[in-house]
Amino acid sequence: MSTYGLTDPVRELRERMRKFIQEEVIPAEPLLDAEGERDREAMARLKESAKRQGLWALGHPAEIGGGGLPFMPFVYLNEVIGRSHWGQAAVGTLSMQDSIMLHLFGTQEQKRRWLEPLVAGEIYPSVGLTEPEVAGSDPTLMQSTARLEGDEWVIDAHKWFTSGANRAAFTTIFAITEPDADRHAKFSAILVPTDAPGYEIVRVIPTMGHTGGNHCEIRLRGVRVPKQSLLGPRGAGFVIAQKRLGPGRIFHCMRWLGQAQRAFELLCERANSRWAHGSLLAEKGEVQRFVAESAAEIQAARLMTLDAARALDEGGEARVEISLIKFWGARVLHDVIDRAIQVHGALGVTGDTPLERMYREARYARIYDGPDEVHRMVVARRLLRDPHGAPPWA
Numbered sequence: 220m221s222t223y224g225l226t227d228p229v230r231e232l233r234e235r236m237r238k239f240i241q242e243e244v245i246p247a248e249p250l251l252d253a254e255g256e257r258d259r260e261a262m263a264r265l266k267e268s269a270k271r272q273g274l275w276a277l278g279h280p281a282e283i284g285g286g287g288l289p290f291m292p293f294v295y296l297n298e299v300i301g302r303s304h305w306g307q308a309a310v311g312t313l314s315m316q317d318s319i320m321l322h323l324f325g326t327q328e329q330k331r332r333w334l335e336p337l338v339a340g341e342i343y344p345s346v347g348l349t350e351p352e353v354a355g356s357d358p359t360l361m362q363s364t365a366r367l368e369g370d371e372w373v374i375d376a377h378k379w380f381t382s383g384a385n386r387a388a389f390t391t392i393f394a395i396t397e398p399d400a401d402r403h404a405k406f407s408a409i410l411v412p413t414d415a416p417g418y419e420i421v422r423v424i425p426t427m428g429h430t431g432g433n434h435c436e437i438r439l440r441g442v443r444v445p446k447q448s449l450l451g452p453r454g455a456g457f458v459i460a461q462k463r464l465g466p467g468r469i470f471h472c473m474r475w476l477g478q479a480q481r482a483f484e485l486l487c488e489r490a491n492s493r494w495a496h497g498s499l500l501a502e503k504g505e506v507q508r509f510v511a512e513s514a515a516e517i518q519a520a521r522l523m524t525l526d527a528a529r530a531l532d533e534g535g536e537a538r539v540e541i542s543l544i545k546f547w548g549a550r551v552l553h554d555v556i557d558r559a560i561q562v563h564g565a566l567g568v569t570g571d572t573p574l575e576r577m578y579r580e581a582r583y584a585r586i587y588d589g590p591d592e593v594h595r596m597v598v599a600r601r602l603l604r605d606p607h608g609a610p611p612w613a
């Protein structure tokens with residue numbers, strides 16, 4: 220496994236994190252699955268334990284109460300956290316992209332009200348960008364509106380896949396505020412409490428993967444919030460969404476490494492213990508191919524994730540690096556889990572191993588935060604424009 224750029228303090232932190240995930244979070248998975256997405260006793264106990272052990276909120280900026288780890292060392296931690304579906308919630312890194320967004324664009328009052336409790340793990344955020352009526356992969360098509368009336372924004376919006384809205388304290392709603400502006404400068408971001416009058420959770424959308432479900436369709440009818448609820452400048456919604464999505468994508472990729480690695484280990488364990496047709500599965504050429512290909516793909520994905528993290532740490536937007544690993548990482552995640560299921564045979568599709576849940580959730584990865592095709596388009600357009608000078612081959 221690559222340890223490129225891994226320093227001793229991060230190595231030590233990673234070992235403690237690995238122990239916590241392995242010995243406390245993974246054994247609690249059946250209980251956490253039964254409790255569902257909301258914080259009940261098992262999750263609350265894990266959060267307390269992570270805080271006690273100094274493992275809480277390590278990737279959030281230090282100025283807002285986090286551990287202040289840059290992106291690159293955080294890859295090494297997050298791949299360990301990501302081994303369990305519940306890891307991020309247990310160590311307070313579930314909403315890091317929202318924390319970065321509020322940190323960059325929030326006023327002092329917005330930070331006090333939303334960011335501080337978010338980093339402390341007391342509240343959850345949610346984001347309403349995607350709308351059912353128009354293509355989410357092109358946010359400039361959005362139709363929701365917000366207009367200023369006196370000292371208040373009046374919002375009319377219909378959103379879906381607002382993940383976690385049913386447990387969130389607030390939703391960052393993206394809506395058109397500047398109808399006559401250029402399509403990238405038309406919309407703004409507004410922080411809306413989920414208990415505001417007129418804010419309705421229409422339904423929790425049944426989806427593959429999330430048994431309890433937390434992807435919501437929401438409707439805001441004439442919701443009024445003070446004008447100070449605007450996040451960042453008017454018309455800056457597109458920029459704010461991009462500043463949130465960039466880090467968000469790389470956090471996903473880090474976490475997928477952990478999921479793929481866990482599936483890989485299960486694949487190897489099964490291959491080493493299952494006997495068929497005169498030998499262990501591990502001795503079959505086909506299964507060895509699964510092992511070797513998965514190892515190569517995970518290693519490639521890890522290095523690409525580290526490279527994108529390095530580019531972000533250096534202050535760049537890392538558009539090419541992030542798009543490369545977003546579609547590549549999603550495919551690796553899917554393929555490794557798929558092979559692990561195959562080696563488990565029928566057992567692989569049961570709930571007796573974590574693989575079937577991992578597989579269902581892996582399918583989302585090719586769609587959320589931009590479908591594969593859009594990321595390939597971003598990469599191809601930029602490289603075609605400047606094939607010699609484009610990062611990371613400059």
Ligand SMILES: Cc1cc2nc3c(=O)[nH]c(=O)nc-3n(C[C@H](O)[C@H](O)[C@H](O)COP(=O)(O)OP(=O)(O)OC[C@H]3O[C@@H](n4cnc5c(N)ncnc54)[C@H](O)[C@@H]3O)c2cc1C
Pocket residue numbers: 345346347348349353354355356357379380381382383434583586587588589590592593596
């Ligand atoms: C699990 C999950 C969680 C999500 N959470 C949130 C959330 O919290 N907040 C939020 O606002 N949204 C969320 N989303 C929505 C997500 O960001 C959108 O689904 C995504 O941006 C794609 O938009 P769409 O579904 O409208 O697909 P569309 O934009 O309609 O695209 C459909 C398909 O068309 C193809 N396509 C699109 N553009 C191109 C192109 N340029 N070239 C070639 N093919 C193309 C792709 O195959 C794509 O999958 C979530 C989605 C999922 C699945």
